[in-house]
Amino acid sequence: MPGWVLIIARSLIFLLLVFLTTKLLGKKQISELNFFEYVAGITIGSIAGEVVTGLESNAYHGALAIIVFGLITFMADFLSLKSKKFRDVMDGRGAVVIKDGKVLEENLKKEKYTIDELSALLRQKDIFRIADVEFAVLEPKGNLSAMLKKENRPLTPKDLQMKTANEKEPQTVIMDGKILDEALRSSGKSRGWLTTELEKLGVTLDNVFIGQVDSYGELTIDIYDDKLQVASPQQRPLLMAMLKKTHADLELFSLATNCEESKDMYMKNAAIVQNSIDQLAPYLNG
Structure with missing residues (x-):
């Protein structure tokens, strides 16, 4: 058999073998690896390459070596799940590299990192001053986890004691100009509603690249023609504006009347509307 035919045959066989072995070992082989998995992965690839191109070598021995390394790696992962001590040996432990801004x-030095490498890891997290960091840990996978000092952290709605609405997963109801009925049903909408919303936005279905219904029941779309401007949904802002106008009208009516009974009625209803505005603000603003 010609050498090039043998190389092609071995390439296909061992590519399949390496794929199946990697599939057995799991997703960690294509994501973040620990030291042992990194070494095992390189070794398996080297063995496969040597067997494929080494025409005088024994293909069965190469296959056996790949299987052995795959089983060793599988057992190492299994023991890591069962034993904390074994996991610490294989994966290592996180090392605190910054504490109280120092x-x-x-x-x-123990982790063999320079201050330049530490600064680069901090910059990847948009941190440019070490003094701003309360606590930073170099994880076993080599990535850095950092917590800023309280005064340097971004404000959140909780810090401002603001109520926010819960967000749900948006449903993609249009893709490539076609309606996805299952997603449309999951969002609690119908084709009739979708057609009406598209008419409001002034677009046709076949011009929509992707359309999504958010947790507020509003439709947002992206169209093929990027030059065409599409209006944003206005239902929530319009409803908020209507409530505020109603509140202002009730207060105006209470000031315009001389009847104390009517004045009390208007003020009482104005307070009810204001309470509704306060409760609905997290849902209607933005």
Whole structure:
């Protein structure tokens, strides 16, 4: 058999074998690896390459070596799940490298990281001053976890004691100009509603690249023609504006009347509308 035919045959066989072995080992082989998995992955690839191109070598021995390394890696992952001590040996432990805005030089040296490499990891998290960091840990996978000091953290609605509405997963109801009926049903909408919303936006179905219904029941779309401007949904802002106008009208009516009974009625209803505005604001604003 010619050498090039043998190489093609071995390539196909061992590509399939390596794929099946990697599939057995799981997704960690294509994501973040620990030291052992990294070494095992390189070794398996090297063995496969040597067997495929080495025409005088024994293909069965190469296949056996790949299977052995695959089983060893599988057992190492299994033991890591069962034993904390074994996991610490295989994966290592996180090392604190910054505490109270100060770099712990000894821990940094143990991990063989320079201050330039630490600064680069911080910049990837949009942190440019070490003094702003309350706590930073170099994880076993090599990534950095950092917590800013309280005064340097971005404000959240909770910090401002603001109520916010719960967000749900948006449903993609249009894709490539076609309606996805299952997603439309999941969003609690019908084809008639979708047609009406598209008419309000002034677009046709076949010009919609993707359309989604958010947790507020509003339709947002992206169309093929990027030059065409599509209006944003206005239902919530319009409803908020209507409530505020109603509140203002009730207060105006109470000031315009001389009847104390009517004045009390208007003020009482104005308070009810204002209470509704306060409760609905997280849902209607934005």
